[in-house]
Amino acid sequence: MTAFARRFLSRPTALLGFAVFAAIVVIALAAPLLFARGPIAIVGMPLLPPGSPGLPAGSDVLGRNMMIALAYGARVSLLVGISATLCSTLVGILLGALAGYYGGLVDDLLMRVTEFFQIIPAFVLLMVLVAFLQPSLTSAIIGIALITWPNVARVVRAEFLSLRSREFVEAARTLGMRDTRIILTQILPNALPPIVVVSSMMVGNAILAESALSFLGLGDPNLLSWGSMIGGARSAMWVAWWTTTLPGLSIMITVLALNFVGDGLNDALNPRRSR
Amino acid sequence: MTLDRRAVLGAAGLLAFPAQAWAAPKGGRIINAMMFAEPAHLNYPLLNTRIMQEICGNINEALLRFDWKFKPHPNLARSFEMSPDGLTYTFHLRNDVTWHDGVKFTARDVAFSCGTMLPKVNPRSRNAFGQIASIVLPDDYTIVFKLKRPVNSFLISFMASNAPMMPAHIYEGTNFRTNPYNFKPIGTGPFKFAEWKRGEYIHLARNDHYWRPGQPGMDGIYFRVCATPEQRLVEMETGAVDIAMADDIDTVVSSRLKANPNIVTRSDAYNGTAEIMIMEANMRRWPFTDRRARAAFLHAVDREFMVKAINYGEGKVAHGPIPSTVPFYDEKALVKYPYDPARARALLDEMGCKPGQGGVRHRFGLMLVPDGGGAWTRMGHYVKQCLAEVGLDANLEAVDWPTQSRRSGNWEFDVDTNSYGEYGDPAIGTSRFYLSSNIRKGVPLTNLQGYSNPEVDRLFAQAALAVEPAEAQACYSKLQHILTYDVAMLWMFERYPLFFHNKRLKNVITGPNGPADGLGAVTLA
Numbered sequence: 001m002t003a004f005a006r007r008f009l010s011r012p013t014a015l016l017g018f019a020v021f022a023a024i025v026v027i028a029l030a031a032p033l034l035f036a037r038g039p040i041a042i043v044g045m046p047l048l049p050p051g052s053p054g055l056p057a058g059s060d061v062l063g064r065n066m067m068i069a070l071a072y073g074a075r076v077s078l079l080v081g082i083s084a085t086l087c088s089t090l091v092g093i094l095l096g097a098l099a100g101y102y103g104g105l106v107d108d109l110l111m112r113v114t115e116f117f118q119i120i121p122a123f124v125l126l127m128v129l130v131a132f133l134q135p136s137l138t139s140a141i142i143g144i145a146l147i148t149w150p151n152v153a154r155v156v157r158a159e160f161l162s163l164r165s166r167e168f169v170e171a172a173r174t175l176g177m178r179d180t181r182i183i184l185t186q187i188l189p190n191a192l193p194p195i196v197v198v199s200s201m202m203v204g205n206a207i208l209a210e211s212a213l214s215f216l217g218l219g220d221p222n223l224l225s226w227g228s229m230i231g232g233a234r235s236a237m238w239v240a241w242w243t244t245t246l247p248g249l250s251i252m253i254t255v256l257a258l259n260f261v262g263d264g265l266n267d268a269l270n271p272r273r274s275r
Numbered sequence: 276m277t278l279d280r281r282a283v284l285g286a287a288g289l290l291a292f293p294a295q296a297w298a299a300p301k302g303g304r305i306i307n308a309m310m311f312a313e314p315a316h317l318n319y320p321l322l323n324t325r326i327m328q329e330i331c332g333n334i335n336e337a338l339l340r341f342d343w344k345f346k347p348h349p350n351l352a353r354s355f356e357m358s359p360d361g362l363t364y365t366f367h368l369r370n371d372v373t374w375h376d377g378v379k380f381t382a383r384d385v386a387f388s389c390g391t392m393l394p395k396v397n398p399r400s401r402n403a404f405g406q407i408a409s410i411v412l413p414d415d416y417t418i419v420f421k422l423k424r425p426v427n428s429f430l431i432s433f434m435a436s437n438a439p440m441m442p443a444h445i446y447e448g449t450n451f452r453t454n455p456y457n458f459k460p461i462g463t464g465p466f467k468f469a470e471w472k473r474g475e476y477i478h479l480a481r482n483d484h485y486w487r488p489g490q491p492g493m494d495g496i497y498f499r500v501c502a503t504p505e506q507r508l509v510e511m512e513t514g515a516v517d518i519a520m521a522d523d524i525d526t527v528v529s530s531r532l533k534a535n536p537n538i539v540t541r542s543d544a545y546n547g548t549a550e551i552m553i554m555e556a557n558m559r560r561w562p563f564t565d566r567r568a569r570a571a572f573l574h575a576v577d578r579e580f581m582v583k584a585i586n587y588g589e590g591k592v593a594h595g596p597i598p599s600t601v602p603f604y605d606e607k608a609l610v611k612y613p614y615d616p617a618r619a620r621a622l623l624d625e626m627g628c629k630p631g632q633g634g635v636r637h638r639f640g641l642m643l644v645p646d647g648g649g650a651w652t653r654m655g656h657y658v659k660q661c662l663a664e665v666g667l668d669a670n671l672e673a674v675d676w677p678t679q680s681r682r683s684g685n686w687e688f689d690v691d692t693n694s695y696g697e698y699g700d701p702a703i704g705t706s707r708f709y710l711s712s713n714i715r716k717g718v719p720l721t722n723l724q725g726y727s728n729p730e731v732d733r734l735f736a737q738a739a740l741a742v743e744p745a746e747a748q749a750c751y752s753k754l755q756h757i758l759t760y761d762v763a764m765l766w767m768f769e770r771y772p773l774f775f776h777n778k779r780l781k782n783v784i785t786g787p788n789g790p791a792d793g794l795g796a797v798t799l800a
Contacts, residue, residue, distance in 0.1 A: 042660050046584050047527075061527055061648075062656055063584050135673040217645060217652075221671035222659075232648040235504045235525035 007268040014264020020257035028074040039072035039224045040064060047240040058242045061233050066242065069224045070250055076225035077254060080140055081207040087145035089199050092152025097183050099153070100160025111157070114150040122147040126209060130218045137220045140213055144206045155198050159191035193269035200265055204258035211251050226251050304494040306780065306794060308518040309501040309510065310477070317468065317477075318457040319439045320397035325548075328436045328791035329520050330498055333479055334375075334462035335439035336793070338366055338385065339430065341547070343787055345602055345699060347430050351380070351440060351463065361425030361742035368416040372486045374442050375467040382418040386410045387443035389420070396451055399703055402739070403432035425742045428700035434547065436791040437698060465491035465795030474500060485795065492782070492798030504528075511538065511775060518783070519775040520790055521545065525649065526587045529773050537778050542589065544774035544789035549598035549697040549704070552590075552654060554641075554765035555683075556690050558725045562637055563689070567626045569762035573612035574619035575665040576658055582768045585653045589773060593766035595759045596705055598697050600769070600787075603751040610759040619665045636666040639689035642682065643673055651692045654767060684719045694770065695720070701751060702739040709763055710735055726763045 008014055032038075042063045043054070050058040050066070057066035099110040117125070126143045133139035163169060164187065172186050211227030213219050219228045226247040233243030310326055319331035338352040347355070352366040372380040390410050393400035406426045411419040422429065432438055440463065445456045460468050465487070466479035477498040481491050499516065501507045507523050510516040511532060521544075524532060533540045554572075562568035578592040591599060595609045623629075628636045643655045659669040669690070674682065683691050697704035707713050707720070711727035731754060738750035758764070774790065776783045782796040 040656065040660055042580075042584075042657065046587075062653055131675055217647060217673060219673075221643060221652075221655075221673040232652075234648065236527045237505060238508060239528050239531055 004268050008264050011264050011267060013260045014268070017257040017260025017264065020253060021261055024074050024254055024257070025078065027071050028078050031068075031071040031075055035065075035068040035071060037068070039069040041068075047236060047243070049240070050242050050246075057246055058240070060229065060243050061236050061240075064224075066229075066246060069229055070226070070246060073224055073226040073229060073247060073250065074254070076137070076220075076223050077207045077210060077251070080137065080144065080210040080225075081203040081258075083141045084144035084148065084206040084210075085199050085202045087141065088149035088202065089152050089195065091145065091149040093156050093188070093195065095149070096153035096156025097160055097188065100157035101164055101179070101183055101187065103161070103164075107157070110153070114153050117147065117150045123209070123212065126213065127216070127218060130213060135213075135218045135220060137223060140210055140219060143213075144209050147209075148202055148206065151202070152195065152198055155194050156191060159194060160187055163187045163190055197262055197266045197269065200258060200262040204255040204262070207251065207255055207258075304799065306493050306496045306518065306797060307516045308496060308498050308520065309507055309516050309523050310498045311502065311507070311523060313473070313477075313500055316457040317460045317471075318396075318451065318454070319460070320393050320400070320441065321451060321457070323397055323399065323436065325521055330477060330479075331439065331460065331462070332435055332464075332788075332791040333466040333496060333793040333795070334460050334464045334468060335441065336462065336464050337433050337435040337438050337440060338368075339433040340792065341431070341434050341699070341786055341788060343543075343546070345431065345547075345787065347433070351385075352433075355430075357430075361427070362422050364420045364422070364429060366418050366420075368418065369486060370416045372463050373484055374444075374463055375461050375482060376442075376445075378442070378444050379415075380440075380442075380463050381415045382412045383415070384440055384443045385418045386412060387447055388441045389438065392441050392446060392451060393438055397438075399437050399698060400432060402426075402702055403429045404438075425740050426702075427741050427744070427747050428702040428739065431699040432703065434699055435788050435793070436547070437703065464793055466496055466793070469495070476500065487795065490795040492796060493794070496794060508532070511777075514777060517777040517780055518790075521772040521774070522649070524773065524775060526589050526773070529587060529589065532773075532775050538775050539778055539783075541774040541776075541784050541789075542771045543787070544784045545772050545787075546600045547699055547787035547789065547791070549601045549699075550694050550770045550772070551593045551596075551598055551697070552650070552692075552694045552767040552770050553593075554654075554658065554690050554692055554767060555688075555724050556765055557686060557688055557723075559686065560639075560689055562623075562626065562628045565626050566760075566762050567622045568628060569765060570612055571619040571622040571628075571665065572662070572667070572765055573762060574615045574622065575667070576661040576767075577614040578768055579614065581654065581657055585657050586650060586768065586770065590768045590770045593769045595755045595766060596709065596764060597701055597751065597755060598769050601697050601699065603701055603748060605748070605752040605755050608752040608755040608759075610756065612762070616661075616665050623665065623667075630666050634666050635668045638668040638670060640672050641669040642679065642688045642691040643671055644679055644692055645673070645675055650770065651694070655692050658767075680719045683723055684717045686716065686723060686725065690765070691723070693720075701754075702735070706735045706739070709758060724764070726761070728757065728761060728763070731757055731763070 043065045044059055044063050046059055046061050046063040048055055048059040055065055060066055095110050099107040126147050129143040130139050169186055172182050214225045214227030215231035217231060219225055229247040230244050236243050314322060314327055317331060319327055319335045336351055338350055339347040340350040341347055351369060351372060353369050355366045357364050368382055374380055389404050394404045403426050406422045406424060407420055408423045409421045442461050445461050446454055465482055465485045467482045469480035470478040479496045481494050485491060501510060504525050508528055511519050532538050556563035556569055558564055582590045582592055594611050597604045623636055630636050641655055644651045646652055655671055659671055662669050682688050695704060695708060708722055709726055709731055710722060711732050713722040714725055715721045734750045734754045738747045741747040779800055780797050781800040782798060785796055786792055
């Protein structure tokens, strides 16, 4: 594990990504302690530029403090990104493992289901799902999980396909281990590295998907997220650059940081690619 | 009502059509205007929305024209008189008017429009024209309406957007919804339909045989499809487009155009529509069953700030059911609910709506409309914030258009956001929201709240039938008192949509009907 940490931290981009991501997590967690009044409180006239008294990031189209909105927006983005990824990873592992381990009819059946989700344009499916479930944080998480699990499932299936006939698995089978135990204790730990890499990238994609949903007005209207901030301020772009630029930058920095972390993890977990 | 506009905006936002590259020739004697979305057809009374009024107002005209004080003036009618009992109206028509296809415009067209087509397809015409007992045509250019009972909004029903004249020789005996002329309309107006290039523009050409001397002042109008708000702003600023109507420009950026020396800003172009932004409380559900809860709602919201900040000053607080810009408004009759959170809390305490856990008195849904973050959504967000201060927890509900109409029509809401236009007379635009006879499940834009007061029903009926204006005024004054005392609606503010035009044009807005009166008088400045 220390070798892994050393390999990960020796990459400057991975280190930077990790530091930025950690900082965003801290801001998200600390937001309610720093700003007790919450992001939707109207504090003054709308569209005041950054640097106005008490408004380091200016105010938005409704006269809300952009600084607070950005901090609370991080909570929404991270919550959706991480929860949706956890859900889709769990579903993906379960279905991918079953398909890869058992093969045959089970594999055929599960892979056809996976393909069914893959052939529908993902974002259109997401919009329909969220509109159907009523826009809310939960429906965004469920929707994003539903459109992303096939990626995990396919990776897990591929890993299981190649691992299931290895000697150590055969040995475990000869010892009389049950299938569930083989899957959970023998194959899964060995299949984890690619899953971790895929999942770390998926957090970023989930954040982007949530932002796009909120931009279109399909996010939770009671919460301010970075996407809904951009969507709501879109028409003010010409008179108040900060209302769209700052949340846009926040999304970009977060997703970039997560991609750096993902790349770092990929290199660190893949011995063949490490220098 | 601008429901359709917002519906299309929402849809356009989702589909995000790329900007059109096409541009009409700039400058010259052509007027360039914009459409946020294309209408389904150009049959004016069949789809009486704001964008239709703006386009078809140039094609189909009305018998009368109204000045800034809503006094009637001759248009297609040379003169008109009313019998003392208010039961007979006689119109003498101009005899020099022809339809765009060369056929003479006669009293037969008026009889067909007012007697058959308008009451059948145009909801706002039914109130007045539904009371017609008989129509007599003494000659080709005279028409006499005999009414079942007096209707004092009868004359204002001849305002352009309420009663466009339609050609009998084209529509009589046909299916109004499928008539091929819905796509190449025929009218008597200063501009005639020339070409419709789907997805790009609608072109109206000059009517060389127009009856009004010296008009039209320009050679034609192009209405270009311009789907995104950012694009519309740039088109105006560069001068590629001469006119931006109603909600073409979001109030958030209107300051940019107002400061532009090449652009004229008008805030009175929609006085005739007189739109009030409202929230409707479902009075079947506690606590909104109680007038004190509704009064507390109004006391809790700083509507002055709402106008100043949320709508960037383009409007005025609405204290009652009748907008302050139209006849019958009576400020003295109103019971007002100024911003006073302490009073709001006291009223809620008094009615037993007490703070529970976390200081929350009551949690309810506040249904938004999908206007893409526009004035209605901003109003909802602001109200949520204000109500939280007095312990009312409004949960904002984002819905799509079909859901919005279904839920509001079927009364499946606690509070919703909406707006209504008054259209010149309370009997046309206002009473439909308060009459108990208009509590019609499944029909949007009716009395959705379930407000019912027999005295209000009686006064609206009396006012609509009053022959003397003073009698109608007395009824409407009493109504404004009762309705504001009852808090029969959560009135937010009167919205004055801005109209912009390039300085190179003049005589663009000539009355309270704004661009719906057509652009015949426009000339180069």
